Amino acid sequence: MMTERTPLFCDAALAERIERADTQLVTEASRAAHRRNHGRGFVLPVAGGVASFAEPGSPFNKVAGLGFAGVPDAADLDEIERAFAACDSPVQVELPHLADPEIGALLTDRGYRLESFENVLGRALGDETERVMPPGIEVRRSGDEEFDAWLDVAADAVARPDTEGVPWHEEFPRDVYIRAERDMAAAGVVRYAALRDGVLAGAAGLRLAEGVAQFAGAATAPAHRRHGIQAALLSARLVDAAAAGCDVAVVVTQPGSKSQQNAQRCGFDLLYTRAVLVKHGGFAAVGVQQSHHAAIAQQP
Incomplete structure (x- = not known):
């Protein structure tokens, strides 16, 4: 890969x-x-x-x-x-x-x-970035017509997080989380949807600013975990960020989490800790x- x-x-x-x-x-x-x-x-x-x-x-x-x-x-x-x-x-x-x-x-x-x-993990972007999709997985931009379905997948996934690593220090009610996602869309975050065998199974965001590609969250529905969806969402956004001229991609994770492991497998390095x-x-x-x-x- x-x-x-x-x-x-x-x-x-x-x-x-x-x-x-x-x-x-x-x-x-x-x-x-x-x-x-x-x-x-x-x-x-x-x-x-x-x-x-x-x-x-x-x-x-x-x-x-x-x-x-x-x-x-x-x-x-x-x-x-x-x-x-x-x-x-x-x-x-x-x-x-x-x-x-x-x-x-x-x-x-x-x-x-x-x-x-x-x-905070990061990866330098360049011509070597490749789009890699596991069998049965499709990742595409998600439009306004499926925003509600996208929000449902993201909110359901966040409500049942992976338990590996240090837990998030914050938890947000579903309605607060959904409003925050809408606010991020208003702030320029582009939505991505992952489909597994044609079923909406994952959601992620990407925002570009000053050459920095911010990977603004990613979530996989519990029934579709451990099938490469997180890696596919990372790969698709890396390719798009490089094509847009960004020189660095950034993702924020909890220490020791599955999300951090997935990011490191996709070439992200630990840059600093907040x-x-x-x-x-x-x-x-x-x-x-x-x-x-x-x-x-x-x-x-």
Whole structure:
């Protein structure tokens, strides 16, 4: 399946580019949620990254992209913590291990606690990329006409995850997950469908930004697992990303998971790890009363 290649080395410059693409995705998906919710929520720039609250329970409620444009000052963090507090939400920071180490120390001093990790894997793209499909498997772009069926497959698969490796630190209700997928589509994520013997069996996403191909999730229906669908979805997206001119493909997995194993089999290398740092119940510290109904103006 694979030709000889040189493993991808990730320096701070590449990590910054990947994190910048992720920041753009979080920003655009969050703003799509705001449009659905009549402007409620916020997007706040902070030290090269973004603090985002999309809606209650959303996977886009986080601080992303910190670490490569200086250390955020106390006033910026105060503002962010107040904003999350007004939405009755903890503050979650996803911090790459290649980021400025002073940020981790700063967050720890402010009461943030390490809750989990996630791995960022990448692969250099070039002419050697080949589309490989196991027997009986077909992968194609998925249009709006089957969006609901695509969402059903993705949501059912996520509700019954593989148990190998470190479990995800977050779980989302089905309705929240489906709305988040719709928001990602509004943010430019292209959908892929995998069919096994003609039956819709897998779903995946791809977003292209600044030469980075973001593999925005992939899921296989439980009845169709262990038949090469994940590898087929990876292969199809690699070919399309290379044809679009991207020079690197990126996928995020849980450490030691089946998804990480599948990605490595397809030539992805572990680039860096994000530490997930969370501050719970910090509302009293910033003097804000909790409110489920706070409406915070979206920032430009």
